[in-house]
Amino acid sequence: MSRIRRGAIALGLSVALLLTNGGAQAQEVTGKITGRVVDKDSGQPLSGVTVIVQGPQGDDATLTDGSGDYYFTALAVGTYVIRFYVANSSTKTEQGDVQVSADKTVRVNARIGSQAAAAAAQETYVIARRPPAVDVGSTRLGPTFDSTFTTSVPVGRNFGDILEKAPGAFLDKTGSVSIGGATGLENIYLVDGINVTGTEFGNINSNSPTLGGGSNFPVEFIEQVSVNTGGYNAEFGGAMGGVVNAITKSGTNELRGSAFAYWEPYFLGAEPKVVNRLGSAISSVTKPDYDTNIGVEVGGPILKNKLFYWVGFAPRWQNSHVFRFTNALMQDANGDPVAGPEVDRRRITEPRSTYHYGLKLDFVPAPEHRLTVSVFGSPSSGSGMRAFQGFEAIADPSWSRETVVRDSTDVSAHWISKLFERKWQIEVTAGAHREYFNNYSPTPGLNARNQEEWWGANLWDQEGIAGCQPIGSFQPCPVDNYHNGGFGLVKQYDALRWSGDLKSTHIFNAAGHHEVKWGGHLETTAFNQDRYYSGPLNERALARHDLYGPGTLEVWNFFSLLKGEQPNQFPDVTVFRNPPRYQDHLKADVGNFLGALFLQDAYSVLPNLTINAGLRGELQRMYDSHDVQFLSLTNVGPRVGLVFDPTNEGRSKVFAHFGQYYETIPMSIAARYFGGEGLLAAQYDPATCTNPAPGWTGGANEWRSCGTPLGGGAYNNGTNYNVQTHLKSQYHNEIVAGAQHELMEDLVVGVDYTHRWLGAIIEDGTANPNDFSFILANPGNIPAEAIRDSENKIKQFEAQVAQHQMEVDSATNDAARMAAQSALETSQTALATANSFLTNLKGLAAEPKPERTYDALTLFFDKRFTKQWMMHASYTYSRLIGNYEGLYQDHQDYFAPNGGNAYDTNDLVLNQRGRLPNDHPHSGRIDGFYNQAVGRGTLVLGLGFAARSGQPRNYISNLGGLGQLEQLLPRGSGGRTPPIWQFDGKIAYRYPLTPKAGLEAFVDVFNIFNRQDAIHTDDDYTFESAAPIINGTPDDLKYAKNTSGGPITKNANYGRAISYQAPIHGRLGLRVTF
């Protein structure tokens, strides 16, 4: 039985089990209103008052209890009117414009006349005071953005672009948003309660040419996005960054919708800065041509108050082009190279198209029951220029072009019922997230040619560019890491994640008011990946020329070990260049199972004092290519918080919360380190090759024609990594505390503090210099039981070896001796592997404890939209210090969650402690808009401002030819990149066509002051192999030596910018709303 089928059946059984047992968990897609009704004269609570809420999908009603309290749960997101009716009276009191947000509680108290007086009054009282704006129900940090915000403030096109508007958040190099000091790969993204996080790495789709990612829809499809940056309760989990909860639009009792068009032409943008690298003749810049996005979304009733639909479609076409410039260097009077004239320019276009669509149905048979089903998707395809660490080669435009196909599809169903007079609420969510990614050459022949990588190359030899002719021994057009030949690494994956949630909420009074919630979450993921180096069959590889000096040749090919083999069996790893271990394709069909149970209670000891306490238990199991479980993690994370409302009116809160948050491991390590990935780097003497290397073009029989390899290194085992026993999940602890107060109507100011510190991490590594076999472990934090287990295993294998040796010695005939000898060799191999494992384990245990400590103090100012204006403003002071960056490694641009290179050798733990890449001590932002009536319409002025400190800079050197990995000086020794700031603006004019329809024309301008400061700088101090200077300073660099003992050669480009802010660019748009 395939794992998918097995997973689906398991999911179904589990959901059924949870239903019968009444347990489970889900993510909130609805909100709550609560409050107390008192007599306006005596102040005494009034029981039996009828409270009716009227919202976008109809009405709901309840009675106040003996304490005068009332509760509405599971309300669809939107704006409500609340009416209070006193018994035996037609008098009513009314509170309008109550905003309900997902998983938030708004308190609306009412002071109304007593029953007798009311009976005589016969009139309606409208509560003039605005409803409170403080979420008094939770300790959660982070803002909520609604569709009013996204259409009035200058923002990007997709909901993922809004997330960096949260305090302290920013877009990091992953293309996703860093929250709370974590990397962009550590968030969880939920759309309508379904986990749509990227399966491979945990990212969100950001149109990066080399990545897939989670679903990311246009803002017009989204009703509301909550960015939970900390302090969230037990029903949320799996993230070490933030939890992003997006709610898509729903139909209402009125036909509502919009048609929109965005057009961003090239002439509304300034010229981007070109990244010029000293020491390289090549530079490049990407310039947009246009970005056009049109769409329509409409929702309404099918059956009033019962059945609603919403549908949306929004195609987007983007086009840009890349210029590659060649500037020949010249020599000054001393013979030193200086910048010279442009001698060549090439251009390649990059078209991309995406077709977003969505369909949603809401069925509300009664106010107590609701069923929502939806399907969303974003198929996308495009082509562009391949980029290799910023050094682009376009010798042949067809060569450099790549095709990227992405698709994400999300299907979900959500059912919620409130039973037994609303004392019991049950919620079930089920859905699927599918993700497809394919990156290949559109020219089939290039997928069948080896790629050639040239170090110390020049463009005269490679391309014959006029003006690049050598002048004596001087090369005017040097270029390193130049690629040509075939496409390189071809990658495709198809992932399917099924998920199911069940949540049960029980509301009762017992020494206070309780809202006990318990539930569960189940997920099963199938991740099927195929990768290969381009090339002819049996010759697929990457050829690296001159990496270790002129005339050297290294060839990389994939290999997998045969069943039962271990890497330490192969003193000569170059055998991996040949079948049966050599692999044309590296296919990995791996799987994941995730289960979670939670129990939490929101216990209101007093109406204005709530204790949130909960426990979340999680189980993650991962399966390798043979459908065998290789990892099983269980953990229990406590959460406890306290919320106190000093005003007792929902207009302030003081809160504190402690929680332990565990990571859900993305599929990348399963597909790589448990999918048979082995990489052989074999060195050859080019003189032994039948075809001389200088003429290689990636054709057939080039590297295969070379003689016996001189040597080689094998990386990533080629078989499953050994896994430490008693493996602990990766997690951090978090304390948040803060206060919020509604300073005036609709305006909340607040201060909060977050302290996060790591518990354990899961990473691969090796600490045995004689055996490059990796293990998966808790480096720096390995339990003593794991060491003991390993030692016991060695004793068992030693006993087996002794036993088999005796059998060999006592064998009485050849057949028996051969059998015993075979068993002896098997047990000897097992013993050697166990010894290697123990050496690695002890080495990793002795390495520094992983550290990533985040402290942040945030001040914020939130003015919701009333009286013509709205504003979110925040300032965050933070520090992020440690030796572990997280699931992404910034300098290497390495996406390898839980499988990075932080512990790949002992060298790499040196000089690591310092200010981490996402440390930006000061960050602030202001986003808002102001409406001004002009003529018959309204002029909207929107503003976005963001500023933050620069990024810590480092001194990086090479680790023995394996890459730019070493911290030559302690992390952060290089100071910082410049601070970044940017103003964005929006001007819109909204003209009413009918009472319910309007036309809007708008202009968005991003980076109004055309700031183009450096975002990242070149931190490669030297490309030579040089060990770290422990606790060194820049003064020590002049004494430092490379591993050959000579002085190190500084990279001429060190410290120069390698990326800049995008220049000023504008966007025009039209929108019809109805």
Place this chain on the structure above:
Amino acid sequence: MKRLFWRVAPEVVLVSFLVTGAGGCDPNQSVKAGPPELLSFSVVDNVTGQPLELTDDAGAIEITGFVHLSALFDRLLDPVPVTSLDGGVDQGANVTMVTVAPPLPNGASVTYTSIYTPNGTPLYFPGSDASGGLVFGHGPTINTTADPTFPSGSTITVSLDGSKVRSKKGEPFTGMGQLMFHTQPFAAAIAVPLAEADPDAGTDAGAPAVKPEMQAVTVSFNNLPAANIDAHIHVTLGAAPFADVTVAPDAMGNPTVFTVTPTTSWPGSSTITVTVDATAADALGSTVAAAASESFTTGSN
């Protein structure tokens, strides 16, 4: 007037406490205080890059003289007394005091140079082993080399000059920093081609003959030989000198190894003898105790 909060905002007190009490500290990346501690003081084989054992249960071991000394410290040193930069290239400094017994041959001299390396010396060089060339940082190191080499057949005592070795913060080295080792008398070892046994040959077939090709004979010395060492390597065919050979330094760059290769191929059906004569000397003039030779017999062409 109504207060914003019902009394002095306790949350401000709470947050202030948390910020001051639990806030992250800037990392301490400076060199720790105190005098530098010597973690190891090793004699390292120049060829293998591996530290050598100097004693065993039986006492002192004689080692090759083609070595260097490596002193590893636990913290960065003040580079000024131990370094002399010239155009960015470290010319070294005299940081060790070396005594040799017996005295060097007449006319011979050795220059000892210490090079300070704040980022240490790797044990594993890239590409030098099957594991892919791991590089392990070892911290601040003073490597002392002998030019041309350490003398053969000697007892050598080395002391670090404590007046020059001090931490980057100025605290002087106060440890022992002494080392004594014995070098082997200068000697040569000759490796001749081996014949492959014929599995079909009988037990009385005698020693198998070497197939005459261009196999190299390897001559290895236990110290750096004199520059004219090739003149002391001789090849004879039977009793007659055989000059049709090339004596060349090792292709992998090991200066203590030479190869002797026929210009075309070894003559067939011959007994070939390679000899290092008794006057062969190391770079300091110490000669081998006696001539060394090895022979092999070739089969028919």
